[in-house]
Structure formats: C-alpha cells, structure tokens
Amino acid sequence: MVALPLVTFPADSIYGRYLPDILAFTGLGFWGLLTTLQPETKKQALHVNGLGMLTGFWALLIAAQYVFGLIPTSVAFTLLGIGYLLSAMLVGMLVRIWVNAGFEHELLHAFLLAVGVVAVLNATVILIQASPWIKYVVPFIEQGNPNRPGGIISQANIAGTWCVCGLIALVFLSQGSNRTAAPISAWRMAVMVWLLLAINISMSRIVLLEVVAVSVLCAVFKRKLQVHWVWSWLPLWQALIHYSLKYLWHVFQPLKHFSDANIYQRFTESNQSRIDIYSAVIETIKEHPLVGIGWRQFQWVHISRPELDTIFDHAHNLLLHIQLELGLAGSLSLLAFFIYAFKQIHIWSTEKPSVAVGLMMALVFGMHSMTEYPLWYAPSLFAFCVAVAFVFDKPVVSFKCPAWFFQVLFALHLSVVVWVYMDHKHANEKLGKFITGSSSPTSPERPSFWFKTYDDFIEVNGADIRETNVEQYQNKVINLTNFLTPAIPLHNLLKIYVFSHQEEKAKGLAERICRMNPALWQKILVWHLTQGPDTMKKWILDLNKDVIDCESAHPH
Structure with missing residues (x-):
C-alpha cells in the first residue's frame, strides 16, 4: 500500500517510467515481509484466486514462448515480464491473508487512503499544468503537454482513471468499522469538485464513461450500503463543472485550448488513431492466430505501417493484445476467467x-483496459489486483507454507528490486555517456543484465550492418524499436528488412519514415544510393516513384 502514493514522484527523471514500478515492487516486498512477521498473519493459509490462476498460467505460457524461440529478447527481459504476472498473484494472496486474519476494514482503509492520496496529487498537478502558473513550478513539476495535461505520471488517461478511483475512495473511506458507506461531508464535496475538475481537463472519453459507471454502481449500492444520493449524480456534477469552466474559458485567454472545438478535434483524431491501431493488430492476429507473436513483441507491427504516426507497443485493447501476443491459449484462459468471475460476483x-469498492475499481481499470494499457504499469496493476481480491472471497487453490519460506521469498524479492534499480541506473548513465560522447573507449563499461537493450543500442549505433552479418544484428535492431525508437537510426531497421527479404515491412517502414520526417528519408536515399550496398540500391530503385518522392505521405 505504501508504494501507491509514491508513484507521484516526477516522471521526467532519468529513471522514466521504471521509477513508479520500482517503488510499487518495493512496497509489495515490504508488505510481504510485514505479513510474514505479524503473529496474526504469518500462519494463515495461502489462497490463490481466479486472477492469480490466470496470471500464473500466462507466466507459464510466456516461459514456454521463450523456450520455443518465439521471444527473441534476452532471458532477463522475459523474466521481468513474468515477474509482473507472478507479483500480481502475490498481491491477491496477501489481501486474502489479511482479510482472513480479521483485518479487512484496516486493509480497506489503508488502500482507499493510498488511492485517495494518489488521486488528489495527480488532480492537483493536472490543474497546475493547465494553469498559467505552471512556469513557476516547472523545476518541481513536469510541464507536460500544454493542450492535455497528464499529471505527474504524464499519462492523461491513466491520471484521470486514478481520479475516478479517488471518487470511489471518497464514497467509502471511513474511520469507523461500520459496514456502510462514509457519511457525506463538506470536505468530501470539496475534494469531489477538485477531482472532477481534473477529470474534465484530462479530456478522456473513457474516464467520463468510468464516472458514469461508478455513479450507476453507487445507485445500485444506495440501499444496502447507505450510499448518499450525491454520488449517484456524478455525471450531473461533471456536466455542471464542464459548463462552468466553458464560461471561464471565454474569459481567461490561457485556457482557450480547452474549448469545445479543440476537445472535439482531439476526440476525432483519437478515434481514427484507435481504428488504425486495431486494424494493424487484427491483421497481425490473422497471421499468427494460434500461438501469437510472443510477449512484448508488438513492435513488429507498428514500425512498418505508415498510417500510424505515433510510437506504441500495445494494442490499446486488453482482449486484442492478449490474442496478439499470447495467442489462442491466452484468449481462452482470459475467457475462462471472465466466466468464473461472472459466476462469483453477486x-x-x-x-x-x-x-x-473492489467491484467499482476493478470495473474502472477494466474499462480503461479496453482502450488503453493501465495494467502495464505496476501501480495500476497492483491496485487492480487488490480490488479483485476483495471481490473474490472463494479461493481456487489453497495451501500452507512455513513462514520462513515467505520471509526468504520476499527478502529475495526486495534484493531483485534493488538489483534492477541499480542495473537500470548504470545502464542509463552508460547510455547518457555514449550519447554525449563522454564515454571512454579504452575502459569499456560493464554490461547490463536486466537492460541489455541499452548495450545493444550502443553496439548497433557503431555497427556496419550488411547482408553477411544481418543475423547477428536482426533481433537487436528490431527489439530496439520497442524501447528506444526515438533515438535509433531507422535506416538500420530498413536494412534489416531488406536484407532479410521482408519487402512489405521494408516498404511500410520507408513510407512511415517519409511520413514522419521527409528530410530524413531524403538523407537515407542519398546515403544508400551513393554509399550503400548494392542490395539496398536495387531495392530503392525498384520502389514506386511516389514512395521515393514522399508523394504517398505528403501529396503535392
């Protein structure tokens, strides 16, 4: 629980998106150790719920994909992916241990308090980012996209979802041990307005639908849990806030970019982006319907489709993504989980x-997973697992382990987290030295274990990729497109596609480079026609004229 408020550390540090995840895994490790040391909890039986069985099965499936060569990345990277899924199983087990030991209310209170802190902090940062006063706090708060603030975690949609979870916390966060919702109060109303303001500025359609879903469930629980009628009308308060701000937007010039016209334009562009992404995903699913393309291998699709302007490594839909990367076995197991869940929920x-609370938060994160990827971030994943564990009180599998075993397990867990943190720090610093030219060729740095991609980037940048060594660099270059795409020289990837006779992917990449950066495409053409190998020259000369001239991407 302690890790959730910590995810609001600045996301523009050198640790990037890994910092919130590292903090979340650290919190999980300390929570596990505390559980093994408490007299009331250390002797409790271990219960694996339906979600734990699902993530455990997926972990085995990913391991099988690696063993059979479907995942060309390093074993360390594969282990990181498996670690997320096994940690999700552990979260559910820990929740049931504390609930069965009689600490259900205390655990719920701690969880809601943590979620509330995250929500309020993100809402505060979103509002500061949208205001003209952001220039005074830039050293401490990331400025972000001025047209669409994303909070400290720099993700407008996910920050908005946390604000919705904050609304749920307001409904049920109570010091008493009563079995009802919290009473209404002035401070709850003030925080509600604050969160709804941030949700309005985040301009996320799915978040607005999440607000509606929470209101409906509040109405459902109104009688049994004495939920105040105010919470059943959240969409109305959201609309009032929107039109109040709309009036202010006509008065204050700094807020003009939040006009209805700009919001409509962004929604329209986002709709087309989703259609393009889903079309690319469905095409790839048709090519690999049974076993998928391998866990975290989605870069094979997005880099070779010219109509996709942005860099992404996710299908933006959980159902499609599981089928895409884990194949039929992943989808069937997910379907089995849904059937089991519907039978369990009353x-x-x-x-x-x-x-x-569990139903509401699980629904919120589940809805968001249909258009985004919140569960690919450890804090969101763990919060979702806590919510699901509150709902499923009947275990699928139960067993007992000695307390010392789990003490060793979580001590090892924390050791690995520290190792990953230090390894990422070293790899990032080494990459920074290489980019700035301050690294010493006479004293090479030690290689990274968990983040070998950084070492591959340095190696590929100094490599002369030709037909004779294409197999040596193929996997490294393709994997780099998933992690360091903005920095990688795309002509290396183009050579990989041409030399390995992947003409369609090569043509798609050429069109995409042309669409993103026509000047870069012209430089690539000149270099390969004057200095490149004969295979590249022949491939370029065989291209259609509209591709060479960028006319398909930028018609004259």
Whole structure:
C-alpha cells in the first residue's frame, strides 16, 4: 500500500517510467515481509484466486514462448515480464491473508487512503499544468503537454482513471468499522469538485464513461450500503463543472485550448488513431492466430505501417493484445476467467463495502483496459489486483507454507528490486555517456543484465550492418524499436528488412519514415544510393516513384 502514493514522484527523471514500478515492487516486498512477521498473519493459509490462476498460467505460457524461440529478447527481459504476472498473484494472496486474519476494514482503509492520496496529487498537478502558473513550478513539476495535461505520471488517461478511483475512495473511506458507506461531508464535496475538475481537463472519453459507471454502481449500492444520493449524480456534477469552466474559458485567454472545438478535434483524431491501431493488430492476429507473436513483441507491427504516426507497443485493447501476443491459449484462459468471475460476483446482494469498492475499481481499470494499457504499469496493476481480491472471497487453490519460506521469498524479492534499480541506473548513465560522447573507449563499461537493450543500442549505433552479418544484428535492431525508437537510426531497421527479404515491412517502414520526417528519408536515399550496398540500391530503385518522392505521405 505504501508504494501507491509514491508513484507521484516526477516522471521526467532519468529513471522514466521504471521509477513508479520500482517503488510499487518495493512496497509489495515490504508488505510481504510485514505479513510474514505479524503473529496474526504469518500462519494463515495461502489462497490463490481466479486472477492469480490466470496470471500464473500466462507466466507459464510466456516461459514456454521463450523456450520455443518465439521471444527473441534476452532471458532477463522475459523474466521481468513474468515477474509482473507472478507479483500480481502475490498481491491477491496477501489481501486474502489479511482479510482472513480479521483485518479487512484496516486493509480497506489503508488502500482507499493510498488511492485517495494518489488521486488528489495527480488532480492537483493536472490543474497546475493547465494553469498559467505552471512556469513557476516547472523545476518541481513536469510541464507536460500544454493542450492535455497528464499529471505527474504524464499519462492523461491513466491520471484521470486514478481520479475516478479517488471518487470511489471518497464514497467509502471511513474511520469507523461500520459496514456502510462514509457519511457525506463538506470536505468530501470539496475534494469531489477538485477531482472532477481534473477529470474534465484530462479530456478522456473513457474516464467520463468510468464516472458514469461508478455513479450507476453507487445507485445500485444506495440501499444496502447507505450510499448518499450525491454520488449517484456524478455525471450531473461533471456536466455542471464542464459548463462552468466553458464560461471561464471565454474569459481567461490561457485556457482557450480547452474549448469545445479543440476537445472535439482531439476526440476525432483519437478515434481514427484507435481504428488504425486495431486494424494493424487484427491483421497481425490473422497471421499468427494460434500461438501469437510472443510477449512484448508488438513492435513488429507498428514500425512498418505508415498510417500510424505515433510510437506504441500495445494494442490499446486488453482482449486484442492478449490474442496478439499470447495467442489462442491466452484468449481462452482470459475467457475462462471472465466466466468464473461472472459466476462469483453477486452484485445485487453485496453487503460489504470492501466488495463494493473492489467491484467499482476493478470495473474502472477494466474499462480503461479496453482502450488503453493501465495494467502495464505496476501501480495500476497492483491496485487492480487488490480490488479483485476483495471481490473474490472463494479461493481456487489453497495451501500452507512455513513462514520462513515467505520471509526468504520476499527478502529475495526486495534484493531483485534493488538489483534492477541499480542495473537500470548504470545502464542509463552508460547510455547518457555514449550519447554525449563522454564515454571512454579504452575502459569499456560493464554490461547490463536486466537492460541489455541499452548495450545493444550502443553496439548497433557503431555497427556496419550488411547482408553477411544481418543475423547477428536482426533481433537487436528490431527489439530496439520497442524501447528506444526515438533515438535509433531507422535506416538500420530498413536494412534489416531488406536484407532479410521482408519487402512489405521494408516498404511500410520507408513510407512511415517519409511520413514522419521527409528530410530524413531524403538523407537515407542519398546515403544508400551513393554509399550503400548494392542490395539496398536495387531495392530503392525498384520502389514506386511516389514512395521515393514522399508523394504517398505528403501529396503535392
């Protein structure tokens, strides 16, 4: 629980998106150790719920993909992916241990308090980023996109979802041990307005739908859990705030970019972007319907489709993504989980606040996963697992382990987290020295274990990729497109596609480079026609004239 408020550390540090995840894994490790040391919890049986069984099966599936060569990345990177799934299983087990030991209310209170802190902090940063006063706090808060602030975690949609979870916390966060929702109060109303303001500025359609879903569930639980009627009308308060701000936007010039016209334009462009992404994903699923393309291998698709302007490594839909990367086995297991979940959930007879909270937050993160990828971030994943664990009180598998085993397990868990942190720090600093030219060729740095991609980047940048050594660099270059795409020289990837006779991917990449940066494409053409190998010259000369002249991407 302690890790959730910590995810609001600045996201523009050298540790990037890894910092919130490292903090979340650290919190999980300390929570696990605390569980093994508490007299009331250390002797409890271990229960694996349906979600734990699903993530455990996916972990085995990913391991099988690696063993059979479907995942060309390093074993360390594969282990990191498996670690997320096994940690999700551990979160559910820890929740049931504390609930069965009689600490359900205390755990729920701690969870809601942590979620509330994250929500309020992100809402505050979103509002500061949208204001003209951001220039005074830039050293401490990331400025972000001025047209669409994303909070400290720099993700407008995910920050908005955390604000919705904050609304759920307001409904049920109570010091008392009563089995009802919290009473209404002035401070709750003030925080509600604050969160709704941030949600409005985040301009996320799915977040607005999440607000509606939470309101509907509040109405469902109104009688049994004594939820105040105010929470059933959240969409109305959201609309009032929107039109109040709309009036202010006509008065204050700094807020003009939040006009209805700009919001409509962004929604329209986003709709087309989703259609393009889903089309690319479905095409690839048709090519690999049974076993998928391998966990975290989605870069094979997006880099070779010219109509996709942005860099991404996710299908932006959980169902499509699982089918894309884990194949039929992943989708069937997910379907089995949904069937099991619907049989377990008895929404109309729910009389426990913890179950209501779990249902609401699981629904919120689940809805968001249909258009985005919040569960690919450890804080969101762990919060989702806590919510699901509150709902599923019947285990699928139960067993007992000695306390010392789990003490060793979580001590090892924390050691690995520290190792990953230090390894990432070293790899990032080494990459920085290489980019700035301050690294010494006479004293090479030690290689990274967990983040070998950084070493591959340095190696590929100094390599002369030809037909004779294409197999040596193929996987390294393709994997780099997933992690360091803005920095990698794309002509290396183009050579990989041409030399390995992937003509369609090569043509798609050429069109995409032309669309993103026509000047870069012209430089690539000149270099390969004057200095490149004969294979590249022949391939370029065989291209259609509109591709060479960038006319397909930028018609004259």
